[in-house]
Amino acid sequence: MxxxxxxxxxxxxxxxxxxxxxxxxxxxxxTENSVSFTENDSNLEWGPCPDFMPEGCNIAVLHGNPAEKNTDIFFKVPANASIPNHTHTSPERMILVSGEMEVTYEGEQPQTLKEGTYAYGPANKPHSAKCGDSPCVLFIAFEDPVDAMPVEKD
Structure with a gap:
């Protein structure tokens, strides 16, 4: 018992x-603090995009370290800008914050993202995009370190 x-x-x-x-x-x-940003937040530190991206393209890190896993960014491009074909080594989860953007992944039909649209992009899959008649801001969550490599045409 x-x-x-x-x-x-x-x-x-x-x-x-x-x-x-x-x-x-x-x-x-x-000890980590919460964060909250809008696309026009004066506390954002905007930096340049890689050289192959269109003029006027900027990136702001919202959370994390771009050299490490799990980083969130805002990606901003001017109206009517074309984003050349490129890849990322990380999958990307995106929400279009403002504007309208047409995104085309290799082997797929173009998709038009409108404000509030969620999109997922697989790692290493070439894609291009075009921003509509007003500037575009895209929230992107990267699982792996942030990178973007141009895809050269054959």
Missing amino acids: KIKKQLIEIKSFYFLLMFFISCGIFAQET
Whole structure:
């Protein structure tokens, strides 16, 4: 009887321990702060895009380190700008914040992104884009370090 009672107490202890862990009671305190940005936020630090991108193209890092995994950026291009065929080593998850953009992935039909549209781009798949009649701002979440390589035409 005594052993059975001890087993019940051990199971109860582990159940409570798992419950507290799942509730975050034993979670480590984080020193990371939350962030919130709009495309026009004066706190954004806009930098240039790679040289092969159109003139006036800019990137702002929203969260993370572009040289490491899991970085979020705003990608801004002027109205009527064409983004040449290129690839990324990372998949990208995107939401068009402003403007209208036509995106074409190799072997697929063009897709028109409107404000609020979500899009997913597979890693290493060549794609190009064209911004419509007003400037475009695209939110992009990269899983792996941020990069963009031009794809040369054969």
